[in-house]
Amino acid sequence: MPIGNDEPTRVVSLIASATETVCALGARDLLVGRSHECDFPEDVKELPVLTSPKFLVNGSSYEIDQRVKAILQEGLSVYRVDAEKLKALRPHVIITQDHCEVCAVSLKDVELALCDWSGRAAKIVSLRPDRLADIWQGIRQVARALGRESKGESVLAELRARMQVIAEMSATASRRPRVASIEWIEPLMAGGNWMPELVEMAGGENLFGQVGQHSPWLEWDELVAADPDVIVVHPCGFDITHSLQDMPLLSYRPGWRDLKAVREARVLVADGNHYFNRPGPRIVESLEILAEIFHPELFPSRYEGKGWARYAA
Numbered sequence: 074m075p076i077g078n079d080e081p082t083r084v085v086s087l088i089a090s091a092t093e094t095v096c097a098l099g100a101r102d103l104l105v106g107r108s109h110e111c112d113f114p115e116d117v118k119e120l121p122v123l124t125s126p127k128f129l130v131n132g133s134s135y136e137i138d139q140r141v142k143a144i145l146q147e148g149l150s151v152y153r154v155d156a157e158k159l160k161a162l163r164p165h166v167i168i169t170q171d172h173c174e175v176c177a178v179s180l181k182d183v184e185l186a187l188c189d190w191s192g193r194a195a196k197i198v199s200l201r202p203d204r205l206a207d208i209w210q211g212i213r214q215v216a217r218a219l220g221r222e223s224k225g226e227s228v229l230a231e232l233r234a235r236m237q238v239i240a241e242m243s244a245t246a247s248r249r250p251r252v253a254s255i256e257w258i259e260p261l262m263a264g265g266n267w268m269p270e271l272v273e274m275a276g277g278e279n280l281f282g283q284v285g286q287h288s289p290w291l292e293w294d295e296l297v298a299a300d301p302d303v304i305v306v307h308p309c310g311f312d313i314t315h316s317l318q319d320m321p322l323l324s325y326r327p328g329w330r331d332l333k334a335v336r337e338a339r340v341l342v343a344d345g346n347h348y349f350n351r352p353g354p355r356i357v358e359s360l361e362i363l364a365e366i367f368h369p370e371l372f373p374s375r376y377e378g379k380g381w382a383r384y385a386a
Contacts, residue, residue, distance in 0.1 A: 081102075081103060082165050082166060082219060082220070083105045083162065084103040084105065084165070084166045084167075084219065085104075085106040085107070085164040085168070086108070087108040087124055087154070087168060088168060088169060089108065089113070090200075090352045091200060091353065092104065092111040093351065093354050094212050094215045096117070098215065098219060098224050098225060098228060103219065104117065105120065105162045106120055106158070106162045107121070107122060109124050109125050109126070110310075121162065123159050123162075124153060125155075126151065126152055126153075133258075133259065133318075133319055134257055134258040134322065135259040135322065138257070166195065166218050166219065167198070168198045168199075168215060168218070169200070170200045171199045171200075198218045200215075203267075203285045203286075204266060204267050204284055205271075207267075207285075207352070209232075209233070211352065211353075212353070212354070228354065232354060235361075236360055239274065239275065239360055239361060239372075243274065243364055243371065244276065245371070246276045246367075246368045246370075246371060249277055249367075250302035250339075251299070251301050251303070252272050252277040252278060252279055252280060252301055252367070253280050253281060253301040253303070253305070254279065254280075254305050255304060255307070255323075256268070256345070258308055258316070258322050258323060259319070259322045260290060261291045261293060261296070263288060263289050263290075264307070265282040265286050265288035266282075266285065266286070266287065266352075267352065267356065268282055268349065269282050269284045270284055271349075271356070271359060271360050272363060274360055275360055275363035275364040275366075276368050276371075280301055281296075281299070288309075293328075296332075300332055300333050300334075301334050303340075303341070303367060304332070304339070304341070305363070305381075306342045307343040307344070307350070310346050312344050312346050316345070317382065320386065321386070338385060340383070340385075341381050342381065342383075342384050343366075343380060347380075348362060361375065362381055
């Protein structure tokens with residue numbers, strides 16, 4: 074979509090899922106800047122990085138949680154936006170989110186970076202993905218901002234069709250495992266927002282978290298009392314390796330070895346960073362991962378070792 078004088082639209086995406094959406098719409102060539110978390114497709118890493126966290130991202134989930142809480146208690150933003158670099162890129166469209174100030178750069182961060190910008194006003198597209206329907210709406214928002222509404226509807230139709238096939242096949246399973254979806258390890262947090270929908274569509278019974286609501290804190294005694302058939306651990310922002318390093322924070326707890334999921338070797342660690350915590354086109358692959366975990370008799374193993382791994386301890 075050209076903007077005046079036939080100048081191509083210059084797009085900055087400050088949220089990884091939106092960057093993937095722009096690329097799925099065939100508009101990779103319009104991207105001129107990204108966030109520090111945008112890393113897919115691979116070639117977006119060539120783009121200028123415009124954001125950074127104000128806390129160390131290495132360490133355990135407990136250490137990261139403490140650092141983030143310390144920043145928030147001071148009333149500060151968790152991320153920095155390089156205002157000068159952003160202005161130098163002269164974007165026509167800036168994509169961000171107002172779903173969670175901890176997960177990614179927020180609308181507030183972008184507005185602050187632009188507060189003294191006297192140049193041409195950029196269009197800010199702010200996404201709020203609380204559930205699957207909102208993810209689809211977000212793809213429409215991005216497509217509309219880029220003048221690619223038709224392509225957006227085509228992408229949506231393909232994604233939803235793939236999910237429907239999985240849901241229908243999962244519905245034929247002889248049993249539905251009771252599933253604990255874990256989004257943070259220490260302190261313990263269950264998966265919320267779109268995760269309960271994915272669990273149900275993949276043929277599981279979701280035990281914790283409500284559709285469309287933020288991920289809830291979870292007491293250890295609640296998990297023990299529920300005694301799930303399957304435990305899927307997918308911490309926000311963690312890849313498989315990072316999550317596996319943190320798993321002893323769960324396995325040392327009293328009653329861990331007595332849990333049915335542990336006894337039956339159905340504790341799985343998934344790549345939350347690249348799949349479950351990115352509300353964009355690859356949310357379909359997140360559903361495929363859950364389906365093959367819950368029902369290996371129905372779905373071939375395509376993602377083991379890449380999207381998820383078994384945990385035994």
